[in-house]
Amino acid sequence: MNEIEQYLAPRRLDEALQAMANGDATVLCGGTDLAPQTESGARQYTAKLLNIRRIDGLGGIAAETDQVRIGAVTTISEIRCHPALAEIAPVLVEAAEHFASEQIRNAASLGGNLCNASPAGDMIPPLLVLGASVELACWRGGAVQTRLIPLERFFVSPGKTVKLPEELLTAVVFDRPAADFVGKFRKSGPRPALEISTVSLALGARIADGLLSNVRVAMGSVAPTPLRARHVEAALEGKPLDAASIAAAVAATAEDAKPIDDVRASAWYRSHLVRVFLEEVLNDVRGN
Amino acid sequence: MENNLTAAPIVKKTLIGQRVRKPDAPEKATGKTRYINDMVLPQMLIGKVLFAGRAHARIIRIDTSAAEKLPGVYAVLTGKDAAGLKFGFVRDNVALKDQVRCEHDEIAAVAAETEEIARRALLLIEVEYEDLPGVFTPEAGALVGAPLVHQNFPGNKSLSFEFKHGDLAAAEALSDYVVDNVFRPHHVTHCCMGTSCAIADFDHNGKLTIWTQTQYPYNYKMDLAPALGISPGDIRVIQPPVGGAFGSKLDVYPYEPIAALLAKKTGRPVKVIYSREEEFKAAPTRQAAIIHMRTGCTRDGTLTFRSADVLLDNGAYTSWGPTIPVIMMRTTSGHYRVPVVDFKAQAIYTNNPYAGSFRGYGNVQTTYATAQQMDMLADLVDIEPLEFHLKNAQKSGEVTPQKSFLRECVLAECLETAAKASDYSRKRKEYAALRDLPGRYKKGIGLASSIHNAGGAKIHKSDGIGTILKVDDFARVTVITGASEIGQGIDAVITLIVAEELGVPLEHVTIVNNDSDIAPWDVGVHASRTTFIAGNGTRRAARKAKEQILNAAAKMLDEPAGTLELRGGSVVRDNCGTPLIELDRLLRRMHFQAEPELVMVSDYYEPKSEPEGAKHISDHSAAYSHAVHIAEITVDTLTGEIKVDKVTVAQDVGRVINRMGLEGQIEGGIAIGLGYALSENMRIEKGMLTNPCFRDYKLITAPEMPPLDLHFIESNCAEGPYGAKGVSELPTIVIAPAIANALYNATGVRIFNPPMSPEAVARAIDETRQAGGRRESE
Numbered sequence A: 001m002n003e004i005e006q007y008l009a010p011r012r013l014d015e016a017l018q019a020m021a022n023g024d025a026t027v028l029c030g031g032t033d034l035a036p037q038t039e040s041g042a043r044q045y046t047a048k049l050l051n052i053r054r055i056d057g058l059g060g061i062a063a064e065t066d067q068v069r070i071g072a073v074t075t076i077s078e079i080r081c082h083p084a085l086a087e088i089a090p091v092l093v094e095a096a097e098h099f100a101s102e103q104i105r106n107a108a109s110l111g112g113n114l115c116n117a118s119p120a121g122d123m124i125p126p127l128l129v130l131g132a133s134v135e136l137a138c139w140r141g142g143a144v145q146t147r148l149i150p151l152e153r154f155f156v157s158p159g160k161t162v163k164l165p166e167e168l169l170t171a172v173v174f175d176r177p178a179a180d181f182v183g184k185f186r187k188s189g190p191r192p193a194l195e196i197s198t199v200s201l202a203l204g205a206r207i208a209d210g211l212l213s214n215v216r217v218a219m220g221s222v223a224p225t226p227l228r229a230r231h232v233e234a235a236l237e238g239k240p241l242d243a244a245s246i247a248a249a250v251a252a253t254a255e256d257a258k259p260i261d262d263v264r265a266s267a268w269y270r271s272h273l274v275r276v277f278l279e280e281v282l283n284d285v286r287g288n
Numbered sequence B: 001m002e003n004n005l006t007a008a009p010i011v012k013k014t015l016i017g018q019r020v021r022k023p024d025a026p027e028k029a030t031g032k033t034r035y036i037n038d039m040v041l042p043q044m045l046i047g048k049v050l051f052a053g054r055a056h057a058r059i060i061r062i063d064t065s066a067a068e069k070l071p072g073v074y075a076v077l078t079g080k081d082a083a084g085l086k087f088g089f090v091r092d093n094v095a096l097k098d099q100v101r102c103e104h105d106e107i108a109a110v111a112a113e114t115e116e117i118a119r120r121a122l123l124l125i126e127v128e129y130e131d132l133p134g135v136f137t138p139e140a141g142a143l144v145g146a147p148l149v150h151q152n153f154p155g156n157k158s159l160s161f162e163f164k165h166g167d168l169a170a171a172e173a174l175s176d177y178v179v180d181n182v183f184r185p186h187h188v189t190h191c192c193m194g195t196s197c198a199i200a201d202f203d204h205n206g207k208l209t210i211w212t213q214t215q216y217p218y219n220y221k222m223d224l225a226p227a228l229g230i231s232p233g234d235i236r237v238i239q240p241p242v243g244g245a246f247g248s249k250l251d252v253y254p255y256e257p258i259a260a261l262l263a264k265k266t267g268r269p270v271k272v273i274y275s276r277e278e279e280f281k282a283a284p285t286r287q288a289a290i291i292h293m294r295t296g297c298t299r300d301g302t303l304t305f306r307s308a309d310v311l312l313d314n315g316a317y318t319s320w321g322p323t324i325p326v327i328m329m330r331t332t333s334g335h336y337r338v339p340v341v342d343f344k345a346q347a348i349y350t351n352n353p354y355a356g357s358f359r360g361y362g363n364v365q366t367t368y369a370t371a372q373q374m375d376m377l378a379d380l381v382d383i384e385p386l387e388f389h390l391k392n393a394q395k396s397g398e399v400t401p402q403k404s405f406l407r408e409c410v411l412a413e414c415l416e417t418a419a420k421a422s423d424y425s426r427k428r429k430e431y432a433a434l435r436d437l438p439g440r441y442k443k444g445i446g447l448a449s450s451i452h453n454a455g456g457a458k459i460h461k462s463d464g465i466g467t468i469l470k471v472d473d474f475a476r477v478t479v480i481t482g483a484s485e486i487g488q489g490i491d492a493v494i495t496l497i498v499a500e501e502l503g504v505p506l507e508h509v510t511i512v513n514n515d516s517d518i519a520p521w522d523v524g525v526h527a528s529r530t531t532f533i534a535g536n537g538t539r540r541a542a543r544k545a546k547e548q549i550l551n552a553a554a555k556m557l558d559e560p561a562g563t564l565e566l567r568g569g570s571v572v573r574d575n576c577g578t579p580l581i582e583l584d585r586l587l588r589r590m591h592f593q594a595e596p597e598l599v600m601v602s603d604y605y606e607p608k609s610e611p612e613g614a615k616h617i618s619d620h621s622a623a624y625s626h627a628v629h630i631a632e633i634t635v636d637t638l639t640g641e642i643k644v645d646k647v648t649v650a651q652d653v654g655r656v657i658n659r660m661g662l663e664g665q666i667e668g669g670i671a672i673g674l675g676y677a678l679s680e681n682m683r684i685e686k687g688m689l690t691n692p693c694f695r696d697y698k699l700i701t702a703p704e705m706p707p708l709d710l711h712f713i714e715s716n717c718a719e720g721p722y723g724a725k726g727v728s729e730l731p732t733i734v735i736a737p738a739i740a741n742a743l744y745n746a747t748g749v750r751i752f753n754p755p756m757s758p759e760a761v762a763r764a765i766d767e768t769r770q771a772g773g774r775r776e777s778e
Helices: A013-020 A034-040 A076-080 A083-088 A090-097 A102-107 A110-115 A124-129 A230-236 A243-256 A267-287 B025-030 B065-069 B115-124 B138-142 B168-174 B217-228 B255-266 B276-282 B325-334 B363-381 B385-392 B411-422 B424-434 B490-502 B530-557 B583-592 B659-678 B730-747 B758-770
Strands: A006-008 A025-028 A048-051 A067-071 A133-140 A143-150 A155-157 A168-175 A181-188 A199-208 A211-220 B045-051 B057-063 B073-078 B106-112 B126-131 B157-165 B177-183 B197-202 B208-212 B235-238 B270-273 B289-297 B303-315 B341-349 B441-453 B465-471 B477-481 B509-512 B564-567 B570-573 B579-582 B599-605 B624-636 B642-652 B708-713
Touching: A013 A025, A013 A048, A013 A133, A013 A143, A013 A168, A067 A110, A076 A090, A076 A102, A076 A110, A083 A090, A090 A124, A090 A181, A090 A199, A110 A124, A110 A168, A124 A181, A124 A199, A124 A211, A181 A267, A199 A267, A211 A230, A211 A243, A230 A243, A243 A267, A267 B758, B045 B115, B045 B255, B045 B276, B057 B106, B065 B073, B065 B115, B073 B115, B073 B255, B106 B115, B106 B255, B138 B303, B138 B341, B157 B303, B157 B325, B168 B289, B168 B303, B177 B363, B197 B255, B208 B217, B208 B255, B217 B235, B217 B255, B255 B270, B289 B363, B303 B325, B303 B363, B325 B341, B325 B363, B325 B441, B363 B385, B363 B441, B363 B730, B385 B411, B385 B424, B385 B441, B411 B424, B411 B441, B411 B624, B411 B642, B411 B708, B424 B441, B424 B730, B441 B730, B465 B530, B477 B490, B477 B530, B490 B509, B490 B530, B490 B659, B530 B564, B530 B570, B530 B579, B530 B583, B530 B599, B570 B583, B579 B583, B624 B730, B642 B659, B642 B730, B659 B708, B659 B730, B730 B758
Parallel strands: A006 A048, A025 A048, B045 B270, B208 B235, B303 B341, B477 B509, B642 B708
Antiparallel strands: A067 A168, A133 A143, A133 A168, A181 A199, A199 A211, B045 B106, B057 B126, B073 B106, B157 B341, B177 B289, B197 B208, B197 B270, B289 B303, B441 B624, B465 B477, B465 B599, B564 B570, B570 B579, B624 B642
16 A cells, blocks of 8 residues: 655646656546546555646647647546537547536546546547647656657557656647548447446548548447557548448448457447447438 | 414414425535434544455465554454354354355454554455355256355255245136246345444443444344344444435344444444445345246236246345345235236355345336236237236225235226326337337337335334324424434424424424434334334324323313314314414413423334234235336437336325425435346356446436326325325336336337346347347247
8 A cells, every 4th residue: 555655736847747757656637537546456656646737838728720739637628618629620529528427527637538548538539530649748858858649559558558657648639620521429338427438439531522531430448449440441441421331331340349348348239339330420421 | 372362363284295395405405414424433443344355265364463463453353253143034144254155255354543554454464265166146056066155054045935826727727828937137236325334332331332324223233132242232223314225224234243343342432334345345235036937817818827936146145135025925916916826936045245125125126027027918918008907907905815905906097197198008009010110219118017015014023113202391392203214204204294283383393213222113114114104103193292282272271172273383273273372382381380291192003914924924014005107218229228218107105295205205216226227237257246336337327317207196095194105115116117118119129137238238139130020939
């Protein structure tokens, strides 16, 4: 049983990164994953608890330029209620709508949802179809250093990412989607509120002259990490959205989704839901 | 006022059937209530329990020396400290175990200065186990040569029950249609928002005071005493406000004697309180069962027989769970007019968690079967289901094969009211016609009903209640009653009845009902009995007080006896309402006159019911009641999600007493029943609970509560207070099969192993489609 010996709540990023430099800090933001995980014993606190909520410049949504930037400590509620995001990336806002409950949305941060690296993380599939990257910062050589990692390469296994212990996720960035971009999100679980996704699915694509291009399909809870469904994407890329391409895409889910049986659902049901959701979102786009 | 002839008459206004707020509602809503979980006593230590965390094992070695040395630790107890102190129905349980029979077996307990120290101490206890093969289903437990859970229970056989009536073979021969299914109702748990908690303290005479959440404080003493090796007379039970019980506190569970054993050892008050995870693992469950049920009827739709062969998963110890056949058989024999009945049930020990009682007590499981079979038979006979139900519905004055006397029976009226309000027959036909047409979303409507005891259940030697009522010099009334308040609202009912009888404001009534050294005996909160039994007790006591008051008033005011009444805080002439004297002035005069008298009365009420008896042939309740639910649902046939759009309820409530409390009981009962039907499920793998948290154990939440259309049918029960019957369990019992029947109407599938989770529904629909159409087997 580890005890917290030091609580830090810096105002400046460089202070926070220096405090993390030894890789021994437990990062706290909304605490909506950290608190239950430490309570259940799944995770232990380290001696140093670092609250990043008050760091200047780590929050906020900048959506005015060609690149959209969402600060790591931005809450899910802020995303859900952001008028510009609703215009530019409704798929992300839609996922925020379905995220846990009002109380948790008010506390949980986007950065936390990504760093928790749950295969069921609700914000991940929509960011994958938006082609997002994450910005990681650390204190090295007496200065703040940053690197940018495509979100798709961020996740390693449940709870594990490529982020080093001394690094802090500072922002999520993605290119402003083209005017002909469409995005859809779907998740399911036995009840409408406070639900961990049984599976989740997001679609992002451009549609010009009835043909799909730049198709991205992302799935959650069908593998150890959220993933891009390459076979499904291939079945759709360059195709018109018709019954044949939809059927081919649905059939291709078997190549991408490799779910397991667990306490929340069987592998059969997850595979079934992926087919249902994919067909549903494709028909949705087709209908519009 | 006396002699003031100009005072305006006080008109008679009844409170019966009005909406009355629960007296404790403002404090609960504003967070002022101090639950037992909040309580801190001077010098109090915190007790923590070391659970086995394995389903079946021998304890090779246990070493507590390091834990004992930890500063701040005052006591460490193990199985040897409770050796021989057996408790439970069949004396198969002990507070601290020397062998492991289920995951949550209590192996050791620590009392320490703080919870943190107690936790650390638990980590320092070394236990070496030798795991043993276990039995995890009743079928496996019943096999010859199966590992024994208790060496002294051969064949793993726990309780068994049997009831037979009529000639089964002849009835089967008469039957044109027979439905035959196996239902497997699952494990769920109560999920009280206040987790299990007890605080124990001994005085220097060896008398134990225990603050606990129990809902049966008097028999509780009898049940707790053997776990401690003390006399029941040396136990005082205090019941602070609780965060729910629902039947889960109708027995002694090990944390209670553990708190007491730690208190005894340390000489200080000790509090044991469960975390949510501990609560999921260690609190009792609803009884899981395997019900093989058959029902027959003739071509014209007359029921011929019902048989049930029930196997119960007893779990590792015997609490109330395996006693549910007492009610299961009443439903098997009494749900509609069943001329021939064959019921048997056997409980088999397993290494699973064990069940207690839970709102609906056996009837939830049985009605899931009987009400679906009624629906199936109606389709087989090809008769309008409403007509089929009405044809077999009992009428007032009928007696069931077990001799339940249905004095006031309004089942037909409940059926007709609910069917009409929901347009049941038309919709059922319409949805069935749409069932096999293309379309992802399907609508369904389903009807279910049930019967339940509504005037207590005399499963103990007595089903009575004691009441003491006093009225002070200021006309403030105190009711000292055995009736426990566990959130169900008996406080509001008692207040309302006193105000009704004595004409005093509701706020002038105080209830004392939480201390076994003060309040008189009551059997406890169970069997939908408290409004019926405590309502009668309160009314009888209030009427005695009223008689004393009015006699004194008549004498003092020189008015003819029998012409006065209490109304609006005054004595009035009954016929015209003219006030004669304020009640408080009268009471002071009575008290301070030459021949002084105080108003303090007592009453013991025992309902007119017969003891259950070993043969189960008895009129065991003072009243019986029916409820009909009609559920309207939309099914997503691809994801399997069921959305409940509306529930129409028609229930025989006898007479509405507190309308707001009644609505609350029906709504709350349906919420519990919906969770049972749709989402709640303890996933137990080889005896280990895999979802001990609200994240993975899904309660029904507010957004999923459907609109309810409530119809209260008043049968005016002769024995009930003002005609009332007990109400609280039927809502939990009837909703699941109503949804199951609606699911069939919508999709043609039935789920025999609840819950009807999205996955179960999607799989059943998918299998049916693979098989090339709707299954006709049901």
